[in-house]
Amino acid sequence: MRNRAIRSLGVLVMIAAMVLLIGGQVFGAEKKFSLADVPPIANKRPIHVALEAGGAADLIIPYLKKFEDHTGVRVTSESMVFASLYSKVIVELIAKTGAYDLVVTETSWTNEWEDFLYPMDELAKKYDPEGVKGFKEYLAGHDPGLLRMCSTIDGTLMGIPYYTYTLIYIYRKDVFDYPLEKENFRKRYGYELAPAQTWRQLHDQGEFFTRKRGELLKGTVLEKDIYGLSMMAGRYPHVQDEVTARLWSRGGRWARAVRDDRGELIGFKITEKDKELLQWAFEDYVRDLAFAPPGTLAGYWDFATAQFVAGNTIIIPHIYNSLWNWASSVEDEITGAKAAAALVPGNRPYTGAFHFSPSIDSRNPEAAYWLLKYIGSYQNQKEMAEGGWVSVRRDVLEEPQYRDPKWHRQFGWAPPSLDTWDEQLADVDEYLHFNSDAFGKLYEMMTIICHENAIRQRTPAESVEAWVRTFTDLQTRHGKLPVLK
């Protein structure tokens, strides 16, 4: 009898515990914003959105349609290649045409475009029943570093990130794990073959995997030449991201943000140490190009990734995580191939993102606000990420289920990206990219200088001189803050 009572008590305790556990999950879980939470929008005027074209960027288009169906506000979009995005959008913004209600903004343009964009808090206060406080809670799932990049130097948030292209290191894991390759590498360089953590190691790996037709790879005779590294040295913005990864990893800066005693930015300065590190970055970049395939000097991300997928290269040492889906398709193209992602050597690569920002000349800022809140929401980012989108929300990427190997092709890029964001957070405030309001122009000239260094039109030392001269001229002519001696 006594035993029965004890058993009954045990069962009751267990049931109570389960009720508490499940109830806790249901009632205690943080409420995530979703499309269903978008309230009726009074202003039904259609909105027009500027988008980046190509790559995975087009995946967003069906979600614009979902918003349209839910709210009854028509959404049209215009996609343009990255190279012309800046010029096209800024002309419309400056001319106050109101052509775009939402503009896609590269994080490094935020300061430059601040006069043309609505501060997010202002819109939240005006249109969001949950107000600024509710909006801040909504942002909790986003990465603080990326949010800083989407803000002006005084911390005003000008948009919500929706897409990231943090640089990661992608490599052929099957080759790295192959015993004979490991052994040969150890014999030649005296340490284990593993994802490069330093630029010296990357150089060794580039050299080791650059092989001629007829040599062996994984014990098989090569039918074509292969190269160690896929790089992006063409005259496109990506070449400067590759040089920047080297510069930042050693604590160098394109120009240093100088602050006063109160922490306010008062100008920029290129120190002698920065010049020295920049010269090293230029030199190291040229050295590594020796292990990249022909075509690299005119190529950019599509070329670099295609080379990897075709089995022409073994490592893409600094490639945007948004290209993971494509790069990992090497597993479909080459029998036995396995792709994996790791941190870029030195772990200070560019951690850019696009954010949607409402144009100050929008005729329907209300709908613009809700559309960008929806696009950056947990529910939407999760849904898109499962379809191959590079989500910017930490709370999506940190979901434990995505560590399961079955999600390898969709989320293989996520762990190194999260680590990079963590490591980089403290430095973001110091980078020229996120502090100069002339950065759109500086970016163009950085590209030109890095490319001309790559093709050896200038020596690394001349490239440094060219950068100092160009930076001083452009920042003085276009920026609000001075260049300090």
Added chain:
Amino acid sequence: MLNRGDKVGVEREPVKLRGRKTVWQLLTGEKYIRWALVVPLLIVLAAFMFYPLFYCLYMSFQFYVLRKPSVFIGMENYRMVLHDMVFWLALGRTFYVLVVSIAVELALGMGIALLLNREFKGQNTIRGVCLLPLLISPLAMSLMWNYMLHVQFGIVNQVMVWIGLDRVEWFASPKTAIYCIMLISIWQWTPFSIFVILAGLKGMPKDALEAANVDGASRWFIFRKLTLPSLMPLIIIVILLRTMWLIRIFDPLYGTTRGGVGTELLDWMVYRIAFVFFDVGKAGALAIFSLYITIVLCAVLFRQLMKALGAAR
């Protein structure tokens, strides 16, 4: 019935009515009708040519970087342009491209036109094919050449490998990139020279040629002393037009080097400063400078054209 002094084919003037003419009568009268017909064109020119031109001239005297208020700075933008080494390099390259392209286009145009001037089977098809490059959008053309010259999958390098040569990264070296830009332009515009010269050859008086043949003149002599002089006005027209177009060359760069690899030409520099840096004042000064050079060159060529026309008569 015609009266004495009336011109044939010209309507007789209506008998003047007493009192003032209506506006309609004035406009349709012989004195004003020519102006009435030209006015729409003048309005379009004023709106889309003269206004932007004078506005550009006005801007070239301002420090005007978009987002900042404009400030009058006199000739400072011109001084900056003239002291900018990049400008002189771009100008030098533009002239180099201009001279080489026109020379090659004329030589090829003359050669092909002489070949096409003969009667042969399938001549219309061949002439049609020769015209094709002119029909392609210049930007599409530059993208197409960008791929054709690609080091890995471009057809040009593929052919080079087949014949035992090494692959070349055409757009990666300043030694080759500028010639690739010229190649794109020449490939597109040689048909223009061909057809202008061909038209000239077709219109040449036959009797002089026949007389020279009868007199036993060599082909080279006939070409040098008869064909070339009579084609000279057309050749100068080709040079004149191509000079104007080549100073503004842009599309071959847009689809390939984007001004990199030592290929920045004058117009690309204007574009970069105007639409990347939004330095409106400096870009205005550059554009005016570019226009000035074009006008001077064209004035010289126009004089030559007038002389050649006089000689041809």
